[in-house]
């Protein structure tokens with residue numbers, strides 16, 4: 001857009017992991033217009049309904065604008081100086097009892113600063129992001145299969161595939177612009193077969209050629225059934241497997257992420273029992289549909305892309321099902337050609353960029369390094385210029401454990417007493433909220449600090465609330481689901497005294513430096529976040545008025561960039577991202593000085609790190625032989641199943657109009673009017689049997705808690721009999737009172753997609 005008198009600039013959308021680019025129109029210091037960015041490869045000018053209204057998230061009436069301290073139960077305004085002092089002193093008093101809970105919505109520099117502050121500065125690994133709740137199983141699935149995280153393919157696969165399989169995934173609502181790349185092809189006359197495998201009918205089902213309705217956990221059996229038939233029918237890709245794959249199994253007594261090598265013969269033996277009929281028993285999907293899937297994978301003349309997101313990740317067998325779907329693609333050779341890809345999507349805009357790449361998980365370090373490995377710690381200490389031995393070798397608490405330790409009384413061993421939450425809303429998103437969050441109430445020595453934009457379900461129990469800047473009120477960088485790093489500049493001022501999360505981290509670190517905390521000094525005795533001007537003078541960026549005197553984001557990003565070459569996740573210099581609409585890593589410099597991104601990783605025709613002459617190379621193979629691992633995992637039932645007392649499956653999830661806990665989108669009137677309140681989707685026969693009518697309020701009850709909701713029969717989503725679905729966007733109806741904290745053994749990601757409940761008419 002131009003010629004309208006507005007100042008326009010680019011930014012990625014604030015919401016989902018698709019990473020659409022918008023153009024932001026500013027007038028008189030206020031965002032007044034949003035347009036789809038036609039120059040952006042991801043969305044080519046298109047946005048979904050949330051994207052078109054993204055500017056409105058800045059202007060809710062109840063923005064937090066001043067630090068608030070709870071005194072005698074009442075929130076009281078205080079100055080920033082006092083707020084920073086309170087946090088720093090609590091950390092100084094008990095540095096090991098402090099934990100930092102962040103997010104896949106942290107910008108890359110914010111996450112890097114938090115990571116350096118905790119692991120490099122405090123020597124404390126109790127830092128974990130909310131992405132633990134959404135894509136940790138995708139990480140462990142990639143690591144177990146390829147020895148390195150994040151997808152090999154990219155969104156271009158959606159332009160090339162003949163068949164798209166959605167595994168427990170509803171991209172029509174959750175990643176709408178991405179899904180429209182496929183439906184657009186149909187409207188241009190191309191044929192794309194969409195196969196939807198799920199536990200309820202959704203808008204994705206409406207666009208699908210085939211709908212395969214499975215029982216919860218049925219995906220594990222289905223993937224095993226496909227692999228069984230590929231072997232049985234001799235239709236697997238023998239050449240690809242012989243050249244590029246090994247077989248792995250988990251030994252039941254002592255399962256590990258990398259398992260044990262097994263022979264192809266052993267793999268055949270183990271998988272032999274997953275006949276189509278047995279898979280039908282386990283999954284509920286008819287045997288002939290399993291045969292249909294196996295025939296498609298056995299056809300090498302077509303290209304198949306698999307997509308998944310929370311359905312496979314929020315799963316107590318999350319690592320297993322991720323590895324098995326990779327295995328289906330590897331065994332069949334549907335890998336590494338444009339359109340042939342197993343691809344996981346993320347729900348948050350920078351779950352990949354900030355969580356996976358920067359390594360803000362409790363066991364990780366930047367650049368794919370691990371706190372448990374001495375050589376990895378040494379590399380990071382060197383790059384951070386902090387003292388040898390600064391980084392603690394013990395992984396910190398993962399999310400569920402962190403909140404268990406925070407809400408447990410100190411006298412009973414709850415060893416986290418100060419928790420700082422940035423850019424996320426655990427008071428609404430944690431499973432089993434009564435235990436993992438609400439139990440904090442009344443524990444006098446536990447102190448919750450929350451950096452937020454609006455009052456939320458989390459600030460309700462906060463002892464100190466810090467008002468935060470949002471989206472284009474600050475500089476930022478995100479990394480989307482296809483390895484694309486994106487940059488934007490601050491365009492408007494935050495309201496009142498709201499400030500950048502990154503500034504908060506640096507200001508707290510500097511107060512600790514002033515208090516004499518040795519970890520806040522580098523090897524030269526300087527502040528670990530020192531930023532210097534051209535003459536070598538330090539700029540006091542911890543004083544907010546100087547924060548933008550220099551681009552702190554750029555300094556942090558350039559420091560972080562040195563870590564990215566360690567595992568072939570190379571990033572380009574900051575200026576390249578200023579000029580581009582994002583670049584997919586690895587990005588490597590060309591002889592002419594330009595920087596080239598990579599679309600298809602591990603494929604010789606595109607990936608610069610594949611050895612010359614090789615068609616494929618898995619250069620971070622856990623077996624150190626350039627091969628990927630095809631896994632066998634035995635099917636296991638879900639941790640909780642319906643019974644006589646709790647006869648329904650409960651599945652939770654999202655809706656098109658709201659983003660996650662709705663704190664931003666529920667303040668945009670167009671979106672909140674379109675979807676004002678949460679509800680429970682129920683099958684008409686189940687409602688009739690319980691004498692429940694459309695719109696009536698029911699009580700959902702599990703062994704852990706209750707939630708009251710109006711019923712929507714034959715609504716947007718249509719669950720089968722015996723299953724109900726509830727979205728989690730509505731803070732007035734907290735469905736996570738009912739969900740359970742059972743989690744995958746490797747990823748520690750909880751299962752929000754299946755637990756047992758009863759439905760009682762009110």
Ligand code: SF4
Nearest residue numbers: 013015016020048051
């Ligand atoms: Fe934003 Fe996702 Fe919608 Fe794109 S699809 S406009 S990134 S919410």
